[in-house]
Amino acid sequence: MLKSKYNGGLRLENPYPVTEIDLIRIPLPDKVVLPMQQRIGNQAIPIVSVGERVLTGQIIATIDDQRCAPVHASISGTVVAIDEHVYAHKSRLKGLCVTIESDGKDEWVDTSIGCTERYETCTANTIYNKIRVSGIVGMGGAGFPTHTKVRLAEGCHTLIVNATECEPGITCDAALMEAYPTKVIRGIEVLLHICKAERAIIAIEDDKQDAIAALKKFCNNEKITIEVMPTKYTSGAEKLLLKYLLGIEVPTGKYASDVGVLCQNVGTIVAMFDAVVENRPLISRAVTVAGSAVKESKNLQVRLGASYDYLLSFVDIKEGSHRISMNGLMMGIELDGTNYSVSKNTNCVFVDQLEESKPTKECIRCGLCNTVCPVDLLPQQLYWYSKSKNTEKAVEYNLLDCIECNCCTYVCPSQIPLVDYYQYTKALYKQQVKEKKQTEIARERFEFRELRLERNKRERAEMMEAKKIALKEKMAKDKAKKAAIESALERVDSAKSVQGPLDVG
Amino acid sequence: MSDKLLNTNQIMRQVSYALALGVGAQVYFFGLSVLIQIVLACITGLIVEAIFLRLRGSEIKPAIIDGSVVLTAILLAISIPSIAPWWIIVLGVSFAVVFGKQIFGGLGNNPFNPAMLGYAFLLISYPVQMTQWPADYLSMDRAADVIFGLSNLDGLTGATTLDHVKTQLTMSLSIQELEFNSISQLWINIGFLIGGIYLLLRRIIFWQIPVLLLLGIVVMSTVLFLVDSDQFASPLFHVVNGATMLAAFFIATDPVSASTTPLGRIIYGFLIGVLIVIIRVFGGYPDAVAFAVLLLNITVPLIDFYTQPKVFGR
Numbered sequence: 101m102l103k104s105k106y107n108g109g110l111r112l113e114n115p116y117p118v119t120e121i122d123l124i125r126i127p128l129p130d131k132v133v134l135p136m137q138q139r140i141g142n143q144a145i146p147i148v149s150v151g152e153r154v155l156t157g158q159i160i161a162t163i164d165d166q167r168c169a170p171v172h173a174s175i176s177g178t179v180v181a182i183d184e185h186v187y188a189h190k191s192r193l194k195g196l197c198v199t200i201e202s203d204g205k206d207e208w209v210d211t212s213i214g215c216t217e218r219y220e221t222c223t224a225n226t227i228y229n230k231i232r233v234s235g236i237v238g239m240g241g242a243g244f245p246t247h248t249k250v251r252l253a254e255g256c257h258t259l260i261v262n263a264t265e266c267e268p269g270i271t272c273d274a275a276l277m278e279a280y281p282t283k284v285i286r287g288i289e290v291l292l293h294i295c296k297a298e299r300a301i302i303a304i305e306d307d308k309q310d311a312i313a314a315l316k317k318f319c320n321n322e323k324i325t326i327e328v329m330p331t332k333y334t335s336g337a338e339k340l341l342l343k344y345l346l347g348i349e350v351p352t353g354k355y356a357s358d359v360g361v362l363c364q365n366v367g368t369i370v371a372m373f374d375a376v377v378e379n380r381p382l383i384s385r386a387v388t389v390a391g392s393a394v395k396e397s398k399n400l401q402v403r404l405g406a407s408y409d410y411l412l413s414f415v416d417i418k419e420g421s422h423r424i425s426m427n428g429l430m431m432g433i434e435l436d437g438t439n440y441s442v443s444k445n446t447n448c449v450f451v452d453q454l455e456e457s458k459p460t461k462e463c464i465r466c467g468l469c470n471t472v473c474p475v476d477l478l479p480q481q482l483y484w485y486s487k488s489k490n491t492e493k494a495v496e497y498n499l500l501d502c503i504e505c506n507c508c509t510y511v512c513p514s515q516i517p518l519v520d521y522y523q524y525t526k527a528l529y530k531q532q533v534k535e536k537k538q539t540e541i542a543r544e545r546f547e548f549r550e551l552r553l554e555r556n557k558r559e560r561a562e563m564m565e566a567k568k569i570a571l572k573e574k575m576a577k578d579k580a581k582k583a584a585i586e587s588a589l590e591r592v593d594s595a596k597s598v599q600g601p602l603d604v605g
Numbered sequence: 606m607s608d609k610l611l612n613t614n615q616i617m618r619q620v621s622y623a624l625a626l627g628v629g630a631q632v633y634f635f636g637l638s639v640l641i642q643i644v645l646a647c648i649t650g651l652i653v654e655a656i657f658l659r660l661r662g663s664e665i666k667p668a669i670i671d672g673s674v675v676l677t678a679i680l681l682a683i684s685i686p687s688i689a690p691w692w693i694i695v696l697g698v699s700f701a702v703v704f705g706k707q708i709f710g711g712l713g714n715n716p717f718n719p720a721m722l723g724y725a726f727l728l729i730s731y732p733v734q735m736t737q738w739p740a741d742y743l744s745m746d747r748a749a750d751v752i753f754g755l756s757n758l759d760g761l762t763g764a765t766t767l768d769h770v771k772t773q774l775t776m777s778l779s780i781q782e783l784e785f786n787s788i789s790q791l792w793i794n795i796g797f798l799i800g801g802i803y804l805l806l807r808r809i810i811f812w813q814i815p816v817l818l819l820l821g822i823v824v825m826s827t828v829l830f831l832v833d834s835d836q837f838a839s840p841l842f843h844v845v846n847g848a849t850m851l852a853a854f855f856i857a858t859d860p861v862s863a864s865t866t867p868l869g870r871i872i873y874g875f876l877i878g879v880l881i882v883i884i885r886v887f888g889g890y891p892d893a894v895a896f897a898v899l900l901l902n903i904t905v906p907l908i909d910f911y912t913q914p915k916v917f918g919r
Contacts, residue, residue: 106917339917339918340917343917349917349918350918351918351919352916352918352919353918354918458612459667461612461613461614461667461671461712461713462613462711462712462713462714463713464613464616464673464712464713464860464861465713465860465861465863465865466616466860467811467860467865467866467870470865470866470867470914471811471867474917475916475917475918476914476915476916476917477916478865478866478909478913478914480865481865481909497913498916498919501916501917501918501919510610511610513610513611513612513613513615513616514612514613514713515612
């Protein structure tokens with residue numbers, strides 16, 4: 101197989117080493133808070149009302165948007181509130197959530213719709229639909245609806261299963277693979293059945309030996325290969341993975357599907373297996389709970405919508421001030437507390453001992469950042485232009501290609517939060533482009549107005565001119581008439597004067 | 606996570622420590638006067654930096670302790686003759702800090718290497734004081750007397766080897782007829798070379814600039830040497846004399862004023878090496894490092910612009 105390393109990246113050790121990677125099923129939470137807004141697209145609309153009893157697996161909100169998936173009740177119980185909560189997002193914006201209080205019974209709704217018999221006998225369309233109504237989205241953190249992604253990759257030649265575990269410290273995918281190796285393999289077979297790819301590659305990093313062994317034991321399909329790769333941060337990024345495994349560099353602005361590759365996270369594969377084969381919609385996920393303040397890291401299989409507080413009650417947390425973050429140390433976000441709930445793309449919750457923040461220094465252009473940038477940008481130049489809000493120059497230096505992996509921030513000796521600058525500049529650029537477009541529209545409208553006024557003026561002038569000519573003609577005609585009348589009168593007069601004496605006489 | 610990464614302050618400190626061997630060799634050959642110059646330079650640098658930070662309304666403490674001004678001061682102090690009068694180093698460091706650094710906005714914003722800017726200023730303004738090196742080892746109190754103007758050093762000074770060669774060559778002697786004792790130069794250069802290798806191993810500097818700078822010197826001097834070995838010194842002479850190693854590992858590698866792209870560093874280093882030889886051979890001053898570095902500093906934005914790496918997916 102053609103392998104081609106990408107530049108940069110970081111070899112990072114797991115900051116929270118675990119001795120035993122187990123997937124622990126935790127009891128049902130008393131209450132779940134399910135967000136209606138997903139990663140992208142429109143907010144789902146609740147189809148239940150307060151006080152209504154819902155069953156586990158019942159659809160409680162839908163939206164007709166290909167970028168979204170329906171939301172299911174993750175426990176059985178009563179809807180107690182449909183109101184706004186602060187989302188676990190950098191913006192701290194509020195969004196609509198449905199709160200369900202558990203009745204402790206976990207009574208399931210009948211989910212055997214669509215493809216009920218063996219999936220091999222179902223058409224791809226039936227399975228797409230099944231994936232859609234089961235609410236499957238990318239479980240690696242992107243949260244993009246799987247049915248849309250799979251449909252986009254129709255006719256692809258290769259399926260890549262991303263089992264690299266995107267960031268150091270997160271072990272939920274490894275735990276999932278160790279717990280359900282057969283589900284992974286069978287799930288891949290389901291996906292191969294619908295996307296018609298010739299082969300599937302499971303990309304897994306060499307620090308997950310137990311998971312590798314488990315997969316190898318159950319993999320008996322010659323279409324599926326297990327590719328063990330060195331543990332390096334940012335290998336999990338879709339395009340970099342493609343470059344490493346297939347030697348294909350996806351051009352800027354294109355997607356993996358454009359080069360005939362479908363990439364799916366291993367968690368998504370398992371969720372898809374559950375949906376298609378076992379008729380279980382997406383109502384739970386594996387979450388890594390770790391951190392320097394957590395005595396023993398754990399991987400918990402938890403119902404969606406369970407609160408972080410509930411999640412954290414299953415680990416021992418050391419005393420002191422804590423820093424709460426989700427979705428990783430590199431690309432995740434810091435949260436102001438634990439008052440959030442697990443969503444479909446929450447892969448980890450970290451609780452770290454609060455460290456003194458290091459002061460930021462000036463950039464000395466040491467260039468360490470450009471040696472670790474996996475997409476070969478010049479972060480120090482981007483920083484220079486971002487700092488001076490020179491968006492045009494920053495974009496010229498390919499700011500928009502930044503994948504925000506934070507490798508540069510990690511190595512920066514001056515502790516500059518580089519990616520924060522880039523995000524800000526990207527937003528600024530977007531705004532400027534929008535404003536420019538608006539100015540363009542305004543200018544066009546203004547010019548059209550000018551044109552219209554000019555035209556009106558001209559038309560009026562022409563009309564006036566025409567009227568004038570008409571008037572002149574009329575006057576000329578009148579004059580001629582008058583002259584004719586006068587001459588006639590004169591003639592009459594002269595005739596009279598000739599006759600006159602006769603009368604007088 | 607994995608290996609401990611250095612922060613900016615630690616980088617500055619490590620570079621200063623790496624100078625120790627070369628400075629030690631200087632002390633061995635010229636006496637402790639070198640240390641007097643370093644102390645004078647550091648004190649001046651810190652005071653001037655503090656005054657200017659105050660004038661600019663910036664916070665003083667974090668900028669003072671980042672080690673950058675101390676590094677600039679040390680680099681300038683070891684570049685000038687160890688017996689130069691005290692006001693030379695005071696003036697030079699003040700110029701370097703004010704016009705080389707603070708006027709552009711402090712650390713990270715200066716287009717020129719501050720120490721070399723200070724050096725060029727001194728060399729142009731005070732050529733006599735800047736070319737008188739002690740001919741022999743000087744004791745501490747003797748050196749102090751000379752530096753602070755309590756006695757003069759007639760008869761005890763000499764020109765550097767580079768200077769000597771240049772003067773002699775103009776008197777139409779061939780290289781082979783010249784006798785020069787460059788053992789001190791050799792050892793000082795070896796000292797800086799070892800310090801430089803330490804920086805490379807600690808991944809504080811990248812290999813491109815030092816290696817290509819030395820290559821530039823070798824290539825250019827070999828070309829000249831092949832043209833006329835009577836007129837031009839050998840490549841070896843150029844490598845072990847003057848400030849070659851100091852320039853390769855400590856001066857041209859100043860990240861702020863150097864090129865930052867991988868290919869850019871190669872071009873930057875190589876051209877400095879070539880220029881060093883050209884200016885040494887054909888220029889009017891004994892050593893050429895300062896001018897070569899400053900000239901290339903000016904071209905950095907251009908080099909960086911045209912050597913951008915290919916971005917993934919483009």
